[in-house]
Amino acid sequence: MDNNQAENAIRRKNWLFSVSEAGAKANAICLSLAETAKTNGIDFYRYLVKLLTELPNLSIQQQPEILQDYMPWSKNI
Template sequence: MWLKNQERKVLPKSAFGTAIHYCLNQWDKLASFMKDGRLEIDNNRSERSIKPFVIGRENWMFSNTPRGARASAIIYSVIESAKENSLNPFAYLTYLFEKLPNMAIEDQDALDKLMPWSAAIPLSCRVFKK
């Protein structure tokens, strides 16, 4: 392997040596990335999606407890997942708030149908791009 060969030739504390060492330590993750073409090599998209929340975090005083922070993380995840799956977040949340109180949450199949990537989500929740 080219990296292993180069690792023996460069100074370990040099910038290049450090980069090679880092790459070799992350090899299994890189190999996973290469096996699935849907995976992105960086997390720029997720960083951009949380930017509004990071900028406004001082405005959200309810997140000053672990329970508040967990609740915030859950709702942000639901909203961003809806956006990633071409759903209107408001319509999707309305749909969830109508369905969840009337179902057994132990029913995994029923819960799976509520996931933002499910084909069972009604068209009224979907955003159709022009």
């Protein structure tokens, strides 16, 4: 798996808006997710709504493999 396109899109000074190291890490995760979704032809807003609606109700701690169904490249998305 290669995410060079996502990383290149993120590098464009987005890190300047992060106040702390933790904020920069969270920002990088969100931007990477957004760019990966766009690369896979997914409407990012609808994808984000799906994630924020469904993930809190899943037993990810007991079954972490469930997350594979929510990746931008998953056929379930």
